[in-house]
Amino acid sequence: MRIIHYNAGGPEFQGREFQYDAHHAHMIDELRKRGHEVLHINPAALLGRYDSPKAYGAATIEAVRDFQADGGCDLFFATAVDHSFDPDTAREISRMGVPTVNLNMDDMSHPFRVQKVTPAFDLVWTTDPTNMGLIRKYGAKKLIHMPYAANPNVFYPDISSTPERAIMFIGACYGARSRAIARLAQAGVLTRVYGKSPMDIYGSEAKSLPAVRALFNYRDGWHRAINSLSFPSGRACIRSALIRTVQNTVMDLPEKHPEKGDIEYRPGPSFDDWSKVMGGIDLSLGSLELASTFVLKKPHYFIRFREFEAAMCGAAHLVSASEELMEYFDPDKEMIYYSGFDEMVDKAKFWLNPAQDTARMAIRKAAHTRALGEHTWAHRFQKVFDTLGIPATV
Template sequence: MRIVHYNAGGPEFTGREFQYDAHHAHMIDELRKRGHDVLHVNPAALLGRYGTRAEYGDVTVQAVKEFADAGGCDLFFSTAVDHSFDPETAREISRLGIPTVNLGMDDLSHPFRVKEVTSAFDLVWTTDVRAMPRLKKYGARNLVHMPYGANPNIFYPVSEPDFERAIVFIGACYGARSRAIAMLAQADVPIRVYGTSPMDIYGDDAKSLPALRGLFSYRDGWHRAFQSMAFHEGRTIVRAALLRTVENTLKDLPEKHPKKGNVEYRQGPSFEDWSRVMGGRALSLGSLELASTFVLSKPITFIRFREFEAAMCGAAHLVNYNEELASYFAPDKEMIFFESFEEMIDKARFWLHPDRDGARQKMREAVRASALGAHTWSHRFQACCDHLGIHQTV
């Protein structure tokens, strides 16, 4: 197949690495290695600068036309949002006879970011079933719910000779993540963090006022807050941010002591090193809480990239219970779930014990097999093609 992959996020024209390297490490690399011809279109890179929606549309349509003229185009795939993508761009590509698909990356927390573009695509792919009613209101003509996937060529099992009986977390340590990491470390559960530390995010005292950070850390912070009041998940996020701000002001929380306990912070790995980092530790840690909702009695959870990356690496993954995720990976056989921070600590201790080495290895093998059998990007793109009536094998 000949596929155009559109993403306006990464400043590739600056000479830095792709800001959203996940697009290349995940979808593009896997599709290309399966023999598909994939053109990556970043309109900012084509312009050599950031531009307007109209400018992005012009260069995108031109790039698609040139690609199609050179050998045809079977699919236009994007992760478009309103502020950088003109809906007319998708309609013009559709008029060229090219099916269009848009994947919403934040449909649950920020559905208003795709309010304009949703109706312009032939197929809208959301990763959260709870977002479907709102996307239908936005005019989605053809809608499919599927989770993320993972590229088995980048994420694969590795047995490290310097095995460490510890938990590994990869990513930026903020919010629920910083609390989980601090609680594990302070309970003397060894945890190794690869990524941005809470000290880098919050400062040395790790004190934060989430409500104010949400309003002022983003250019459109006030707009986000206003738009969030129009739907249930948004109102819950705002309420949780206010509650967490009060907690951070009045309480001595674990995350205020990020260096205390058995914790080490290390530089984040490249995607190519993830398998080695995952394979070198007994467990990996996931965090599914949405924004500050971890302070509520019933947090909102949603499935991230990480769960499929960990599964594809064959990691013994410790993560919040989520009904949908548990339907993909069998509890305690393919993935380890917890429903509170206290249960997280108990299960970490249980699964780190040497007596569980054999069971963990079986779990690693089982979760890799499950991920490989049903959760690659090829599986996801094949489903998109099937929905669109494209009779080709991905």
Template sequence: MRIFYASDTTPNSSFQSNLWRNNLYQPLVDLGHDVIEFQYELRETFQNLDISDPKQRSFISRNRPKVSKELLRQIKAAHKEKPVDLFFSYFYDACVMPEAIDEIKAMGIKTVNWYCNGSYQLHLVSDISPHYDWCLVPEKFRIKDYLKIGANPIYCQEAANPKIYKPYDLPVEFDVTFVGQAYGDRPAIIKHLLDNEINVRVWGWGWDKYSSEAKAKKDSLLHNLRGCTSRACKKLLKPTGWKVEGSENQIPAENKESAIALPASMLGGVLTDEQMVKMFSRSKINLGFSTCWGTDEIGNRVLQVRLRDFEIPMSCGFYMVEYMEELEEFFEIGKEIVCYTDKEDMVNKIKYYLKHDDEREKIRQAGYKRCLQDHTWHKRFEMAFHEMGMNNLVDLKITV
């Protein structure tokens, strides 16, 4: 099949990552398809997605037609050289005009969009989704919402590329680790582990602001600001906290999260793709969080299956994640991965598996075997293309 592929390299343009190129583009090539990649720098486009922000809305109104025009130019050229069967994208509304998708379809090219943030950001693709022939949707509970906006969804869960996510022969250096952003209830849970004498380390965006040193500096600044009675100081007071002149950072008002202080020695920065995968091999227990939005305190948590649920076992890492029913469709809980139900259950299971190396090793190996067998992107695409009726696939055995 001849496929025209369009996406940025990562869903989070703040990170230098090849996540989507590794997990979407490369498996399509591995399957033997003739894949033509959209030659366009999309980083700035993926940094401006929110039309509710006036600055981003202005950029989108200027940029969206430009991207669409160039997309059509390149697809027409590729189609003229040799007929294109499928346009495959990871696009937001901000990336392309709906009319451009319609024009691609008018050429006789089938269209499909992959998107994995529909759990809490469906509004960012609600304009373009109805114009694609299909939308690949990993959030099962959002299928009906895609139907409501006139789209044609196909349930296609996330996975991992075994050529990228693989075990490394490295010393096991850490008891418990988490790789990912600091948001929601994650900092509070990590603090709870520390309070229960669990040796945990974290890496990722945002953890530095929870360091005890950073908190001490912030407390000192807050103290000085609150003690200042000048007109200039009073102007810095905002309803949600203090805005420091000449800085984009807001000092939060007093709340539960701002009270969390973690030792700087346990906090790491953003890892490269390869560093992250190697960390899975360097850790006895790799943690995962199923919450993608909301907190317990406001009672609107949204749980979903995540990329990590496949990346870590595919890398032959022992994986422990918050239980959600959908996980049972992909793993045998307790035998291939381990799930916890709350913070106390998490603590108890961490302590248990740190003491039982043999059990941990059996689960680690079983999770790895299951992922290799069932949870590659290659398998996902084969199933999705079958449902789409795009059956002219090249059936290759993927070696890892």
């Protein structure tokens, strides 16, 4: 099959081949290795500049017509949002006879970003079920929910030496992650962070306040806040940001001491090194809490790439107790879950105990088996093809 991948986010013309490396390391690489031809379109790169959705649309349609003339296309796959994608682009491509699908990546936190583009696509794929009703109201013709997945060619078990008896986190250390990591290190758990530390992320004291950061760190901060009032998870984000801002102002929180305890911050790994890093430490930490909602009695959980990457790497992954994630990986058999930071610390200590080495290794093997059998991008795209009635096998 010939699949067009559209993403307008990367300044490829500025010397970086792809801004969203995750798209290529995950879905695109796997599709190509399964024999499909994936044609990448970045309209900013085609134009050699950032421009308007209309300009991007014209460049995209011209590229699709060229692809159609040179062998045809079977699917137009996008991660489009309103501020950079003209809905008429998807409509025109569909009129060419190419089915169109849009992957929504932020429907729990920012569903309003796809309000205009949603009715233009033949199929909308959302990664979170929370606001599916809202996406339908936007006019989705067909709507499916599927979580992320992981590419087994990039993420695979690699335990080349005896793993360090520690817990690690891969990613930027902020929000709930910062709280969790600080709690672990200050409780005496050997902790390794591969990615930006809180010192790298937070500047002045004012910037460390969630409400201030939400409004002023982005050009559309006020627009986000206003739109977030229109749906429950958005209102929860606003409420929790205000609560956390007060807490940060008056309380001595663990994350205010990011270097306390046995903790080390290391550079984030490249995708080439990902599996080796995952295999080199006994426990992997996951954090699913949306924005600052970890301060609420009932946090909002959003499943990220990391959970599937960790499982595909055969990691023993300690993560927030999401009911949805438990449908994908069985508790204490394929993944380890915690409810609250106290239980997180207790379970980290328990599973790092040498007495649990055999049981922990069983979890690692079972996690990889489950991920490989059910959570590759081939599984996800097969459902896309089946939903659109495309007679193809990934």
